[in-house]
Amino acid sequence: MEFILRLAVLILLALAASGARAQEAPPFAVGDSLGVPGADGFEAVSSNVTVYxxxxxxxxCSYDAERGLIAVVNRGVPQAVQANDAWVSLVRSDGSVHTARWIGVQRPDQRADLPPPLVLNDPLGSEIAGGVLTVADRDGGAGPDDPSMAVVRRFDARTGAPLGETRIAESPWINDVAVADDGTVYATQTGDLGPDPDPATFRVYRIAPDGEVSVVVEGAPLNLPNGIALDPEGRLVVANFGDDAVLTFSTSGDLVETRRAAQPGSDGLVIRPDGTTYVSSVTQGGVSRLRPGEAATLIARGIPGGASMCYDAGADQLVVPMVSNNGLAFVSLDTPDAARH
Structure with missing residues (x-):
């Protein structure tokens, strides 16, 4: 009788363990590196093939130091054409494609059924920090009767799985993000882009780790604020699109310093550990270098639509997405200034 009771207990434990495994959520589905389905499973592209x-x-874009790859956030088609159409590609330092669609390999109509569901509508700025890919996105805006709302979305930088989101109810859209060591996110609201923009729409938001949203800076000297980054001292640096100002603020919003890029129309912003700052102009195509205590120097020219760039530590270069030109520009930092004719 004792043997039968022990056997019954073992069977019940095995059934319970089997049920627990069945209830475990499957891993989030992301795209494979380049290749095709083969007779023996997935067949990767051969080593003598390079794809761009x-x-x-x-x-x-954001550099993933753990994998040595560049995560590029693609907006896809506009919201008015198809919502939830964006995706993330993985690219090598030489510009070749590692994974064409990593996050967002599914069609928009399939994403709601994923565990967890995936939403990536109209992503702009992004940053990988602390193992998390943080993206400036928005919901709505598909038409005149569909209000737009800014959303900060987070993804696991290793698995691609969505980790959560924070909605900024009073903001229709945000442009760029910077992430502090404690997970605090700072985001720029570029604001009105018309001929007579309202300065009250020029803002920098803080999203605390607990999700609390607050305004850090509003109005002048912000002028269509675009790129944002944290300097080595943990201060906020904001590049204006509306002029050539590169502004440094304390995290409480006090203006500390004003510098000038070599061109106006700033978008991308990269700051190195020694304080050297690089600024891309989306309107005039140059990349400015601002060393501490020095005036700006133009180190690259003629990059069409140079947007929110990132630093590729594996190749010591800047990677500059070219928006509607559907490509990336690579600016080496270990060669003489390329701006000289």
Whole structure:
């Protein structure tokens, strides 16, 4: 009788363990590196094949130091054409494609059924920090009767799985993001883009780790604020699109310093550990270098639509998405200034 009771207990434990495994959520589905389905499973592209492309309307990129790859956030088609159409590509330092569609390999109509569901509508700025890919996105805006709302979305930088989101109810859209060591996110609201923009729409938001949203800076000297980054001292640096100002603020919003890029129309912003700052102009195509205590120097020219760039530590270069040109520009930092004719 004792043997029968023990056997019954073992069977019940095995059934319970089997049920627990069945209830475990499957891993989030992301795209494979380049290749095709083969007779023995997935067959990767052979080593003598190099593929370029996979970039569509990209506004930003982030360097994944763990994998040595560049995560490029593609906007896809506009919201008014198809919502939830964006995706993330993985690109090598030489510009070749590692994974054409990593996050967002599914069609928009399939994404709601994923565990967890995927939403990536109209992503602009992005940053990988602390193992998390943080993206400036928005919901709505598909038409005149569909209000737009800014959303900060987070993804696991290793698995691609959505980790959560924070909605900024009072903001229709945000442009770029910077992430502090404690997970605090700072985001620029570029604001009105018309001929007579309202300065009250020029803002920098803080999203605390607990999700609390607050305004850090509003109005002048912000002038269509675009790129944002944290300097080595943990201060906020904001590049204006509306002029050539590169502004440094304390995290409480006090203006500390004003510098000038070599060109106006700033978008991308990269700051190195020694304080050297690089600024891309989306309107005039140059990349400015601002060393501490020095005036700006133009180190690259003629990059069409140069948007929110990132620093590729593996190759010591800047990677500049070219928005509607559907490509990436690579600016080496270990060669003489390329701006000289």
């Amino acid at each position: 492309g996979a970039i569509v309307n990209a506004e930003s």
